[in-house]
Amino acid sequence: EAAVTQSPRSKVAVTGGKVTLSCHQTNNHDYMYWYRQDTGHGLRLIHYSYVADSTEKGDIPDGYKASRPSQENFSLILELASLSQTAVYFCASSAQRGAYAEQFFGPGTRLTVL
Amino acid sequence: GEQVEQLPSSLIVQEGASVLINCSYTDSASVYFPWYKQEPGKRLQFIIDIRSNMERKQNQRLTLLFDKKTKHLSLHITATQPGDSAIYFCSARNMGYKLTFGTGTSLLVDP
Numbered sequence: 001e002a003a004v005t006q007s008p009r010s011k012v013a014v015t016g017g018k019v020t021l022s023c024h025q026t027n028n029h030d031y032m033y034w035y036r037q038d039t040g041h042g043l044r045l046i047h048y049s050y051v052a053d054s055t056e057k058g059d060i061p062d063g064y065k066a067s068r069p070s071q072e073n074f075s076l077i078l079e080l081a082s083l084s085q086t087a088v089y090f091c092a093s094s095a096q097r098g099a100y101a102e103q104f105f106g107p108g109t110r111l112t113v114l
Numbered sequence: 115g116e117q118v119e120q121l122p123s124s125l126i127v128q129e130g131a132s133v134l135i136n137c138s139y140t141d142s143a144s145v146y147f148p149w150y151k152q153e154p155g156k157r158l159q160f161i162i163d164i165r166s167n168m169e170r171k172q173n174q175r176l177t178l179l180f181d182k183k184t185k186h187l188s189l190h191i192t193a194t195q196p197g198d199s200a201i202y203f204c205s206a207r208n209m210g211y212k213l214t215f216g217t218g219t220s221l222l223v224d225p
Contacts, residue, residue: 004157006167031211033211033213035215039195041217042118042203042215042216042217042218043158043203043215044142044215045212045213052210058212059115089202090157092158100146100163100165102148102160103148103160103213105150105157105158105159106157107156107157108157
C-alpha cells in the first residue's frame with residue numbers, strides 16, 4: 001500500500017507566524033496534492049504538483065505556497081498564518097494524472113492558529 | 115466548477131441495519147467517482163469506486179449505484195458493524211487531476 005507521511009501531526013501557531021507542513025511519499029508517485037478539511041466542507045484542494053520543482057494552484061490557494069523540491073517531498077507553507085487557516089491538512093499522492101488514478105492520503109496535520 | 119453534495123449529513127443505525135448514502139454532482143464531464151472512508155483521527159481510506167460507463171459495482175457489503183442521467187450516486191452498506199462507523203466521502207473527478215469531494219456523511223453504528 002502507498003505510504004504517505006506527514007509532519008508534524010499537529011501544530012499550534014500564532015497569528016502572523018510562518019508555518020511549514022511537510023509531506024513525504026515513498027511510492028515513486030509523480031502527483032502530489034495538498035487539501036484542507038473543514039467541518040461542513042469536505043476536502044478542498046489547495047495546491048498540487050506533477051513534477052519536482054513545479055507546483056500548481058488548486059481551488060483555494062490564497063494564503064498558501066507550496067514547494068516540491070524532489071519527487072518524494074511536497075511542502076505547504078503559510079507565510080503569515082491566520083485564524084481562518086485553522087483546519088486539518090491532508091497530503092495525497094497518485095501515480096498518474098489520469099481520471100482513474102487512485103489518490104493515497106497521509107494521516108493529516110491538525111493546525112491550530114491562535 | 116464541479117459541486118458534489120451528500121445526504122444525509124449524519125446517520126445513526128443499529129448494528130446489522132442497512133444504510134444508504136446519496137451523492138449528487140453537477141459537472142457532466144466527471145467520469146470517475148471514488149468513495150473514501152475516514153475513521154476518527156485517521157487518514158482517508160479508499161473503499162469503492164465507479165466509472166461513468168458503469169451502473170453498478172459491488173465490493174462485499176458495499177454496493178455503489180450510478181445514474182449518469184440524473185448525476186446521482188448511491189452507496190448501500192448492508193449488515194453494518196461498529197467498525198463501519200466513520201465519515202464517508204463521495205468524490206468526482208474529470209479526465210484531469212481535479213478530485214472534488216462532497217461534504218461527507220457521518221455514520222455511527224450502535225452495537
